Amino acid sequence: MRTGTETCELTPHEEIQSRINRFKEKMAGADIHFSIIMGNVDLFYFSGTTQRGILVIPLESDPLLFVERNQERARRESPLTITPIAGHGDVHDILSGKGILRGRGGMELDILPVSTYERFRRICEVDSFADLSPLIREVRMVKSAFEIRQMKRSGKIMDAVFSRAREVIQEGMREIDVEAELNAEGRRRGHQGLLRMRGFNQEMMCLYVISGQAGTLPTAADVTIAGLGVTHALPQGSSLNVIQRNQPVILDYGAGYNGYITDETRAFVIGSLNEKLARAYDVSREIIEETAAFAREGTETTRIFEFARNRARAAKLDEYFMGYGEGKVGFIGHGLGLELNEIPVITARHRQTLTEGMVFALEPKFVFPGEGSIGIEADFIVRKETLERITKTPLDLVCL
Template structure:
């Protein structure tokens, strides 16, 4: 097995999480736990486990407020040991964990769990196993820690962005009149894989599902989504009502490609507008407003600015162009945000919306996506990813935001 594991390490194209990262993350969790009077945290969801342990193997992380974290692993022990800087405690099941926790007197006071993702059945089992009555939700604390990215994380995000750039280049080569949206998806998803895409993207919460590539064209971009996104596409079946469809590309009509990069767990999410020939005038005019909005945000944004101001500035440009009715959707399909946080999941904090004020801090990373959707006709838009810096918003990719004419 040892030999195999060395070979395995050789196969991973991306870096393992450094010990300094893990130590800092756990220290931050303890700080938050202290201020919320949580005595011990039970981390079960694989993305949070990955964040706090460095591995996504099957295990449970217990973080007691006043002692060292205990990382129980069921399988694979070898792979977890290879990937996590934490000491591994091998267990066969939950009972072993309980016995150790009782022995170490850890089960006192208030316990914390990830209420936003842990199913009732798992929660009930843990509560009864531990004999713990006083459990509280720590998902908000975890999200707040994950909100600000370290330079290690930003490096992964930039690598993730490079996959997007390659994919958009490939799209430019591939798109032809009369192709189906799914055919374009087939080509660019394939390119993503070749460029090192991790395989799939993660979205947190019940019923949150997503694909790597959303190719929408003309009216397929205008169909309302079940999800809280401005454009989701029709899909090929009512069973998965999102993503590319068999709709065929026509000249002059915008083709919107929203693609999610994924590298070492980190997600990037950008959109470009493509067209065969030249964009029809109404689309061109709206597209120019989305470009103005992105240029204004790039100019204006930096640490200390407020997310709501960013939204409001965009909305001023929308009003000036008299396009309010189509901004970020229309009717029941309209969404209330223009940006969303990125990290190990695609729906992280911050949300850039008029509904909640948030002051930008260095290291926050978010997708910014002004889009217009014209009922039945088509959509245009841009989505770029920003890293918040002291004096600027740094773009994750350097891919042009212009309409791509093919």
């Protein structure tokens, strides 16, 4: 498979086996005897392919990768043995013949359609399935060296796009035109073309270019700065608004390489910001830099949230921190990986201890009604003694 001028790495067999072994430990702890995995992201994580299929992981035997379409491509992509099927009905006889349909089964109940759930309940002849999704998300939370390598490649795309933004953004351009130019830059450098999020009705574009008061409009999306968008059918993102002098321009970009996502935000201005916005930007930067100085393996995520909120309060900016009014969100950071909304989630109430290999985005932002929004987002890998930045783009406000 080609991306740009290089070949993306296939997921190594030992990597797949390690993931499955760790997942089986979770299964045993939850008293689940066989797991049926169908979601594209989870299928890719545990098998290395997203060809149409079903992965069955029995607690006490080897996994079975059933592929309906395309079997030849699945064989090239996955180190697991492929079992061809014509449809879901073929699965029962094979699993029953191997004695796998005994005990408690599990499926990804947070993403699975009810019709599919009911079909497999009948196929497997069970009354119900346990929810695998919390177990899967826990296994995926800590990244391997292979995964971090992919995320750093994603970060290189991020750096290139932010660098190019200095040349592209001009007074009088529409937000959507800036987005088009920069998305093209990312694709030329190997961006996979879309971002994945977990959950019902979760939708996210690769790039948000948001200027001036468009950055103050709340929307249904659980984000601090959503933008106006071009249609009420998808009320977020870049709009047809024209970029003006002395107004903040926010670039919130999700890069994706070989399945793995990075997510960062930088602010630009043609001219200069007013004192309030400039001060808020300084506080955003201080939050990120000071968090990077104290956080490491063993740090509680609630401590990071409280530190950031107290920093905003001390600057008398708490009213505008992470949104304004009904637009406020309850988090300041989120995990990254194959999906944009992985764990850990950094809030006041989700207590999680940072572990080496976790990857998360930290995004202190401020929204000032009638004026604009401002902030930064930076991605970090948790190490034993520090937080490691994924990208190299400086955190500076870019004045054009």
